[in-house]
Amino acid sequence: MRALVVYESMFGNTRHVAEAVARGLGPADAVRTVPVTQAHEENLSGYDLVVVGGPTHAHGMSRESTRHGAAEQAEKPDSGLTLEPDAESEGVREWLDSLPSGGGRAAAFDTRIDLAAVLTGRAGKGIARKLRKHGFELVADPESFLVDKQSALEPGEEDRAEQWGRSLAQQVASGSEEVR
């Protein structure tokens, strides 16, 4: 199985989760992980599974204004946050909007604060909706990976992400055609 993991990340959490999902999906020579700023160069039809993840901002996918807000947060003295390269470039929302209609199998995830989803919102739901709109069949419900209030991944979340990647690979291998 060939898989592509596309991620957006301001502070690194979603990148770490994306890398863990990729480890779970399969061997490194079969799974490619790219930041969303490089995703335009990918031919999605060349993959058996496309996994897309981003941080939850203002209850959904980031926008230019929220990415700017995140950059300002990171620049504050003692924030303890480091901005990812190209953090203020386009996010998964804009990339997904620019995709031609296609098809194939996909899954969505987000990172968000460790509180009830009804309070935090979940970017993964919006990502999943846009993937479906572009003709993708989702092989799993969107998943969230949790950070604490200081924007650090909660313990065990990378392991859970790797496990989620393994379960996605099994889902694709078993040829399930469950549409969500």
Ligand SMILES: Cc1cc2nc3c(=O)[nH]c(=O)nc-3n(C[C@H](O)[C@H](O)[C@H](O)COP(=O)(O)O)c2cc1C
């Ligand atoms: C501008 C901004 C808005 C945010 N809004 C939300 C939110 O509505 N719900 C939530 O759960 N987390 C929110 N967060 C927290 C991020 O989802 C969380 O820190 C995430 O792990 C960041 O991922 P990253 O390190 O890959 O950028 C927000 C963070 C920023 C910077």
